[in-house]
Amino acid sequence: MKVCVIGTGYVGLVTGVCLAEIEHNVICVDKDESKINMLLNGKMPIYEPGLDKFVEKNVKKKNLIFSSDVESAIKSQDIIFICVGTPPTSAGKPDLNSLDEVSKLIGKSINSYKVIINKSTVPIGTAKRIKKIIKENLSEENKNNNFDIVSNPEFLKEGEAVEDAFFPERIVFGSDNEKVINLMKKLYEPIINQDFDYANNNPKKREKVPIIITDSTSSELIKYASNAFLATKISFVNEVANICERVGANILDVTYGMGLDSRIGTKYMKAGIGWGGSCFPKDVRALSFTAEEYGAHASILNAVIQVNNYQRFKIIQKAMDLLGIIEDKIIGVLGIAFKPNTDDTREAPSVTVINKLVELGAEVRAYDPVVTKIPPEMDQKVIISKDPYETLKNANLMVLVTDWVDFLDLDFVKIKQIMKNPYIIDGRNFLEKKKLLDLGFVYRGIGY
Numbered sequence: 001m002k003v004c005v006i007g008t009g010y011v012g013l014v015t016g017v018c019l020a021e022i023e024h025n026v027i028c029v030d031k032d033e034s035k036i037n038m039l040l041n042g043k044m045p046i047y048e049p050g051l052d053k054f055v056e057k058n059v060k061k062k063n064l065i066f067s068s069d070v071e072s073a074i075k076s077q078d079i080i081f082i083c084v085g086t087p088p089t090s091a092g093k094p095d096l097n098s099l100d101e102v103s104k105l106i107g108k109s110i111n112s113y114k115v116i117i118n119k120s121t122v123p124i125g126t127a128k129r130i131k132k133i134i135k136e137n138l139s140e141e142n143k144n145n146n147f148d149i150v151s152n153p154e155f156l157k158e159g160e161a162v163e164d165a166f167f168p169e170r171i172v173f174g175s176d177n178e179k180v181i182n183l184m185k186k187l188y189e190p191i192i193n194q195d196f197d198y199a200n201n202n203p204k205k206r207e208k209v210p211i212i213i214t215d216s217t218s219s220e221l222i223k224y225a226s227n228a229f230l231a232t233k234i235s236f237v238n239e240v241a242n243i244c245e246r247v248g249a250n251i252l253d254v255t256y257g258m259g260l261d262s263r264i265g266t267k268y269m270k271a272g273i274g275w276g277g278s279c280f281p282k283d284v285r286a287l288s289f290t291a292e293e294y295g296a297h298a299s300i301l302n303a304v305i306q307v308n309n310y311q312r313f314k315i316i317q318k319a320m321d322l323l324g325i326i327e328d329k330i331i332g333v334l335g336i337a338f339k340p341n342t343d344d345t346r347e348a349p350s351v352t353v354i355n356k357l358v359e360l361g362a363e364v365r366a367y368d369p370v371v372t373k374i375p376p377e378m379d380q381k382v383i384i385s386k387d388p389y390e391t392l393k394n395a396n397l398m399v400l401v402t403d404w405v406d407f408l409d410l411d412f413v414k415i416k417q418i419m420k421n422p423y424i425i426d427g428r429n430f431l432e433k434k435k436l437l438d439l440g441f442v443y444r445g446i447g448y
């Protein structure tokens with residue numbers, strides 16, 4: 001099938017590559033020409049493990065084309081995916097400007113029947129909003145050209161996005177049009193049936209992927225409610241971790257004991273510095289905003305946000321407990337990305353923690369295996385180091401913010417020698433506490 005993917009970010013690029021891999025003819029477009037130029041030159045605009053190989057393979061096979069000519073791509077393809085960003089406004093309401101802009105352009109460019117699939121995470125009612133904007137912008141000669149809208153939320157996790165695209169746990173179609181649902185099933189058929197050659201060797205024959213067919217409003221809500229639930233799980237565990245600290249219990253044992261109950265489960269049960277990234281913070285706020293808008297109280301969601309904000313400042317409190325006055329102290333931060341295996345720094349915990357430490361007068365150095373520039377929201381006084389040892393030289397304190405697996409292999413004997421004070425705050429309960437205590441470090445985790 002002939003597919004156009006609008007927005008070549010984390011979701012659009014992965015979606016386009018996955019559809020090309022299952023033999024669709026895909027054009028990925030973006031208004032950001034620098035992004036498209038990078039892709040045309042064989043470079044990845046984002047860090048996502050495994051993605052580059054699939055891009056290279058499908059560009060070679062001519063299944064995948066990159067362009068900044070959005071209009072021509074809409075005209076030439078039959079199926080149009082919308083994958084543009086929906087960042088939060090200060091009130092928490094999602095900013096739908098990019099989505100509106102794209103909808104207008106689709107309306108103006110429609111020259112034959114098109115199926116418009118929305119993958120961006122959007123508030124309830126957005127499928128109807130897209131439809132209205134497209135209709136208003138149809139040109140005179142194309143007034144009779146029909147189109148349909150499907151809500152098809154994306155559940156990929158950055159860092160595991162390629163796997164998630166090929167092996168999703170569910171696919172949701174929000175539409176009441178049977179013809180369009182059948183077309184969607186056809187489009188995703190190899191993924192639904194798990195019948196494709198993944199990296200030339202489909203590792204396991206997996207079960208068919210469950211399809212949820214529902215109305216567009218429920219589909220939009222499935223996405224928000226899923227992210228809000230995951231964020232709730234983490235905030236809940238963080239609250240229990242804080243109780244553990246007060247009563248002398250061990251959060252690792254507590255969460256393990258809880259998680260073995262299959263009704264609870266072991267995933268998303270890690271205490272730490274709290275959730276961040278481009279999705280959870282904005283999606284929880286957006287769902288809370290929708291709840292208020294419709295007169296439904298979102299007490300749990302608001303508490304989930306509050307616990308998460310507080311969790312960042314637990315790190316600062318722990319730093320104060322260890323160092324006393326923060327001013328003029330040297331603090332080495334390990335990890336800038338909001339989680340490992342991505343270069344995404346949107347709403348990363350590192351930003352809040354580093355900004356507060358700088359505000360308190362510390363000299364902050366930071367190291368991340370893939371983030372090598374200071375993120376725009378971060379205080380520009382932070383020094384980005386080339387390696388972890390440079391970050392920690394003469395440091396009074398190490399703060400681990402992102403649980404990159406690389407940090408497990410650090411030479412902690414050397415680190416003990418180069419640091420001024422042997423203080424570690426492990427914001428992810430990730431390092432080997434016993435080993436570090438044996439080496440003479442003072443170790444502070446979250447809830448143990």
Ligand SMILES: NC(=O)c1ccc[n+]([C@@H]2O[C@H](COP(=O)([O-])OP(=O)(O)OC[C@H]3O[C@@H](n4cnc5c(N)ncnc54)[C@H](O)[C@@H]3O)[C@@H](O)[C@H]2O)c1
Pocket residue numbers: 006007008009010011012029030031032035070083084085086098099101102119120121122154155156157158278279
């Ligand atoms: N990143 C994730 O992990 C993830 C997971 C699931 C869902 N989502 C949702 O998917 C959507 C996209 O997220 P993302 O992380 O890929 O965003 P992103 O910022 O990485 O990418 C969005 C892209 O859209 C482009 N764009 C904006 N306006 C455009 C226009 N008018 N024409 C062409 N291109 C345009 C931007 O230049 C950008 O490259 C969001 O709604 C997000 O909530 C994200």
